[in-house]
Amino acid sequence: MGHLGIPGMRPSDLIQGTLDVLILKSLAAGPRHGWAIAKRIQAISDDVLQIKQGSLYPALHRLEQHGWIRAEWKRSETGRDARFYSLTRAGREQLTDEMSQWERLSTAIGLVLRNA
Amino acid sequence: MSRWLDIIRLRLRTILHRQRIDDELERELHDHIDRQVEELIARGLSHEEARRETRRMFGGFDAVTESARDARGVSLIDNVSRDLRYTLRGLLHEPMLLLAATISITLGAGGNIAVLSLANELLLTRPDVRRPEELVRMRVSHGSHASYQRWLDLDASGALAGIAGYSIERQLNWVNGDAAIAITPMLVTANFFEVTGVPLAMGRPFSSVEAQAERNPRVAIVSHSFWQRELGADSGVLGRGLILNGEPYTIVGVLPPRLRSIASLALAPSVYVPVNRSILPEMLKSDARVVELVGRLKQGQTLAQGRSQVNAADRRLGRLQGDTVYAGVQDFAPVGAMSGKMMRTVGAFFVLLGLVSLLVLLIACANVAGLLIARSTTRRREIAIRLALGGTRARIVQQFLIEGFWLALLGTTGGVLLSVAFMRLVNGIVLPVPIPFEVHLAPDGTVFAGALGLVLLCMILCSLFPALTATRLVLTPALKREEPQYRTRHVTPRGVLLAGQVTVSTVLLVTAFLFIRNLARAQLTSPGFEVDRALVAEVGFLQGRPADESVRLLEAAAERVRAVPGVASVSYSSAVPLTMHGGSTHGTSARIDNSPGIRHVQFAYSLAGPGYFATLRVRLLQGREFGIADDRGSPNVAVVNEEFVRQYFDGRSPIGSRIQLLSESRPADLTVVGVVANGKHVTLGEEQRAAIYQPLLQNPEGLSLAFVLARTEVEPGALIPPVRKAIGELDRSVAVEVESMRSALAFALLPSRFGAAVLGAMGTLGLVLAMFGLYAIVSYTVSRRVSEIAIRVALGATERGILRLVVRDATVMVGIGLGLGLAIASLATRPFAAFLVAGLSATDPLSFTGTAAAFVLVGALAAWVPARRALRVSPVIAMRLD
Numbered sequence: 001m002g003h004l005g006i007p008g009m010r011p012s013d014l015i016q017g018t019l020d021v022l023i024l025k026s027l028a029a030g031p032r033h034g035w036a037i038a039k040r041i042q043a044i045s046d047d048v049l050q051i052k053q054g055s056l057y058p059a060l061h062r063l064e065q066h067g068w069i070r071a072e073w074k075r076s077e078t079g080r081d082a083r084f085y086s087l088t089r090a091g092r093e094q095l096t097d098e099m100s101q102w103e104r105l106s107t108a109i110g111l112v113l114r115n116a
Numbered sequence: 117m118s119r120w121l122d123i124i125r126l127r128l129r130t131i132l133h134r135q136r137i138d139d140e141l142e143r144e145l146h147d148h149i150d151r152q153v154e155e156l157i158a159r160g161l162s163h164e165e166a167r168r169e170t171r172r173m174f175g176g177f178d179a180v181t182e183s184a185r186d187a188r189g190v191s192l193i194d195n196v197s198r199d200l201r202y203t204l205r206g207l208l209h210e211p212m213l214l215l216a217a218t219i220s221i222t223l224g225a226g227g228n229i230a231v232l233s234l235a236n237e238l239l240l241t242r243p244d245v246r247r248p249e250e251l252v253r254m255r256v257s258h259g260s261h262a263s264y265q266r267w268l269d270l271d272a273s274g275a276l277a278g279i280a281g282y283s284i285e286r287q288l289n290w291v292n293g294d295a296a297i298a299i300t301p302m303l304v305t306a307n308f309f310e311v312t313g314v315p316l317a318m319g320r321p322f323s324s325v326e327a328q329a330e331r332n333p334r335v336a337i338v339s340h341s342f343w344q345r346e347l348g349a350d351s352g353v354l355g356r357g358l359i360l361n362g363e364p365y366t367i368v369g370v371l372p373p374r375l376r377s378i379a380s381l382a383l384a385p386s387v388y389v390p391v392n393r394s395i396l397p398e399m400l401k402s403d404a405r406v407v408e409l410v411g412r413l414k415q416g417q418t419l420a421q422g423r424s425q426v427n428a429a430d431r432r433l434g435r436l437q438g439d440t441v442y443a444g445v446q447d448f449a450p451v452g453a454m455s456g457k458m459m460r461t462v463g464a465f466f467v468l469l470g471l472v473s474l475l476v477l478l479i480a481c482a483n484v485a486g487l488l489i490a491r492s493t494t495r496r497r498e499i500a501i502r503l504a505l506g507g508t509r510a511r512i513v514q515q516f517l518i519e520g521f522w523l524a525l526l527g528t529t530g531g532v533l534l535s536v537a538f539m540r541l542v543n544g545i546v547l548p549v550p551i552p553f554e555v556h557l558a559p560d561g562t563v564f565a566g567a568l569g570l571v572l573l574c575m576i577l578c579s580l581f582p583a584l585t586a587t588r589l590v591l592t593p594a595l596k597r598e599e600p601q602y603r604t605r606h607v608t609p610r611g612v613l614l615a616g617q618v619t620v621s622t623v624l625l626v627t628a629f630l631f632i633r634n635l636a637r638a639q640l641t642s643p644g645f646e647v648d649r650a651l652v653a654e655v656g657f658l659q660g661r662p663a664d665e666s667v668r669l670l671e672a673a674a675e676r677v678r679a680v681p682g683v684a685s686v687s688y689s690s691a692v693p694l695t696m697h698g699g700s701t702h703g704t705s706a707r708i709d710n711s712p713g714i715r716h717v718q719f720a721y722s723l724a725g726p727g728y729f730a731t732l733r734v735r736l737l738q739g740r741e742f743g744i745a746d747d748r749g750s751p752n753v754a755v756v757n758e759e760f761v762r763q764y765f766d767g768r769s770p771i772g773s774r775i776q777l778l779s780e781s782r783p784a785d786l787t788v789v790g791v792v793a794n795g796k797h798v799t800l801g802e803e804q805r806a807a808i809y810q811p812l813l814q815n816p817e818g819l820s821l822a823f824v825l826a827r828t829e830v831e832p833g834a835l836i837p838p839v840r841k842a843i844g845e846l847d848r849s850v851a852v853e854v855e856s857m858r859s860a861l862a863f864a865l866l867p868s869r870f871g872a873a874v875l876g877a878m879g880t881l882g883l884v885l886a887m888f889g890l891y892a893i894v895s896y897t898v899s900r901r902v903s904e905i906a907i908r909v910a911l912g913a914t915e916r917g918i919l920r921l922v923v924r925d926a927t928v929m930v931g932i933g934l935g936l937g938l939a940i941a942s943l944a945t946r947p948f949a950a951f952l953v954a955g956l957s958a959t960d961p962l963s964f965t966g967t968a969a970a971f972v973l974v975g976a977l978a979a980w981v982p983a984r985r986a987l988r989v990s991p992v993i994a995m996r997l998d
Contacts, residue, residue, distance in 0.1 A: 054180045061141075083140065
């Protein structure tokens with residue numbers, strides 16, 4: 001099973017590790033809790049990318065173990081306590097790296113698809 | 117940088133606060149679910165529908181928790197702790213396996229730990245002195261011992277913070293009531309305690325001023341065990357007198373218990389006495405080798421600096437004496453380190469012991485591996501199911517390793533306990549030598565670290581091979597509980613294991629056999645004289661007694677012993693071959709047979725009384741031996757041995773020839789009057805040495821110790837008391853020790869006896885373990901073939917044919933192992949030649965064939981017994997088995 005679900009598409013069609021970048025990117029604007037991360041990715045992608053909860057939380061734990069994000073309990077907008085994730089400095093660097101890699105890759109794939 | 121600290125902190129949190137993290141995750145997930153439900157309700161679903169839909173979208177709650185844990189890297193720890201519990205339960209359900217494996221490893225590991233703690237105590241532990249890291253042991257100029265003057269000059273040179281000397285080679289007579297007892301003192305230079313800082317339990321050390329040899333010091337410090345054993349632990353011992361060599365000494369201090377002396381190797385002298393002229397009359401001669409040197413480095417001085425300073429000082433001193441050839445530092449090492457020839461020999465012995473004990477461990481582990489492989493065959497189905505269900509091979513191998521860990525831990529713990537018991541035993545052993553040894557074995561950090569290493573080693577040795585073979589199986593037949601039993605597989609894991617085990621065992625046992633044979637041979641080897649029915653009486657002379665008086669006393673003693681009924685003949689000498697006092701070795705320039713050239717001769721040297729060779733039954737080959745007339749009034753004569761004739765007379769008859777020894781300290785002009793057969797002088801294993809004997813009556817000066825030798829007509833034991841009485845009545849102050857020649861030689865036989873005892877024990881242990889393992893594996897292999905045997909019988913195979921087949925298969929495997937083992941052993945035992953008596957080669961055929969025969973026999977038996985049993989099983993039942 002892949003991490004992301006796109007209706008009508010097999011999960012393996014998406015490149016591994018993409019979820020990590022998406023999470024990092026969604027945190028670039030500021031701290032969010034898990035639910036908000038999933039909603040944000042879904043909304044920005046016009047509901048194309050639906051993150052499965054069963055993938056989101058392991059991914060968050062993995063990123064935290066890498067030291068790219070950190071978590072703390074805070075009162076959320078609904079008045080409930082939620083675990084808020086935010087980028088660390090290493091996380092920001094990682095995001096920049098991954099994004100430039102993604103740009104290079106997608107440009108390359110685009111070139112091949114258009115011109116080959 | 118701080119990121120790595122963060123990561124470490126996170127990993128630690130992950131390990132230490134697992135429960136809290138799981139709780140937090142649960143709260144987080146519930147929060148998520150609640151929001152999802154709320155959102156769905158907001159879209160118009162009923163509460164019920166929203167919950168159901170959320171559950172469907174979410175998937176398994178536990179699965180999420182589990183994969184979050186995996187993401188944190190917790191699973192390894194989790195799995196290990198689960199496997200620890202699981203495998204322990206499994207092992208406890210098989211008590212026979214657990215017991216056999218534990219005993220096997222206990223025996224194997226126990227030997228290793230015992231050897232390690234002995235080596236640790238004898239070789240690695242530093243002596244008890246102040247700041248041992250600053251103290252160095254050194255050899256300068258000629259050898260292990262320096263002259264008194266050289267010590268004095270070196271200490272005064274200021275090359276080091278201080279240099280002290282000690283000697284433990286001499287014996288003193290201690291008059292205790294009516295009896296005189298020979299004790300081994302530590303003779304030390306006046307500054308010994310100041311330089312070394314050896315601690316005292318009571319009293320005070322002697323100062324370098326009061327202990328100056330020039331003042332003829334009469335102070336003594338006694339060891340704790342001497343104080344307890346011989347002085348009745350007298351609390352008022354300080355100031356008490358001690359009559360040593362007939363002179364009164366005052367006890368000024370008592371050493372602490374269990375003191376590790378500076379001489380190391382567990383040597384524990386009873387009394388510390390300052391070097392003085394009445395104990396060492398020759399001490400001021402420039403070529404008298406008096407003391408071994410220890411020095412203390414100056415503050416901030418490195419070992420290399422110290423060495424070069426001492427080197428420069430010694431060379432300068434040597435030049436002043438016109439000696440430029442040998443001057444300089446020969447050896448310079450911290451105390452407690454492996455240095456010096458003696459230490460190297462002992463070290464080599466321990467390396468050998470260590471190797472042998474590791475081999476025993478290897479055999480023990482091979483046994484356990486064999487048992488585990490045998491068991492894993494019955495667990496094939498379980499393993500196959502787990503592999504089929506997606507269990508990874510690594511995971512199953514890990515479980516095997518953890519199983520091995522339990523066995524290794526239990527076994528090694530048993531081994532530690534066993535070796536502690538062994539240490540208790542060794543601490544109480546009294547060695548048959550006149551030097552007091554005190555071994556203070558106790559497990560310490562080094563030994564503990566060694567034991568931990570053994571656990572890991574055993575774990576890997578025991579379980580890696582079984583784990584790899586067990587997980588390499590092909591699934592389908594394993595699931596169907598079939599064994600590929602009818603295929604002819606020449607190389608099976610069990611076969612390899614069997615052959616390997618036989619190989620290791622063979623190497624071990626050949627070595628052990630060799631040493632046992634060495635001992636037997638050593639006792640048979642002719643030392644050049646007749647050992648049985650002979651008595652040795654050691655007579656310590658009072659120092660300072662005029663030479664003439666000593667000789668008169670000796671003659672009188674011999675006369676009295678001759679009168680004892682049962683004594684056939686009597687003589688006396690300055691040395692007894694193969695004892696602590698086996699004579700000295702001289703090397704000097706000499707002119708032989710008036711030849712114009714001067715050559716260097718090297719020879720064993722001793723002084724013999726009239727009738728010496730007849731009494732010891734040394735064969736006289738030419739000429740005559742010494743008589744009563746060969747005294748100071750007659751021409752100087754000598755007897756030489758065959759080897760001397762061979763080396764220096766080119767085999768010509770030397771009778772009547774002249775030997776001029778041009779030594780500075782003992783020049784001599786001798787006429788050869790006799791030639792005797794070769795004999796051994798210091799050790800049985802020594803190369804044949806040239807020897808010169810001179811009449812004791814012609815050279816009685818400076819004699820401190822002599823031996824009255826008696827050839828008896830009966831077993832010598834019964835004559836010990838009358839001989840002791842006969843000599844003792846002559847002079848009460850003379851220490852007399854009478855023993856049979858055989859027990860006097862115990863010292864010469866000690867290294868080989870000790871080696872043979874330890875290696876013999878190891879060898880026996882290894883043999884028992886190897887036989888046990890061999891039997892287990894062969895009989896297991898054969899018992900797996902019960903249904904094959906049944907089919908063969910059903911098809912008409914004869915009983916003889918089956919037995920032949922089974923025994924042949926086992927013998928082939930054992931044979932391969934044997935071949936390999938013998939080949940390795942013949943290479944491996946080569947370096948041990950130095951420990952063997954002459955005439956016994958390192959590839960001793962009897963040792964080799966004996967081992968081979970034992971293995972083939974056990975292998976055949978182990979195959980035969982289960983095969984017989986298999987033949988008695990009805991074919992119908994046998995084919996349904998399994």
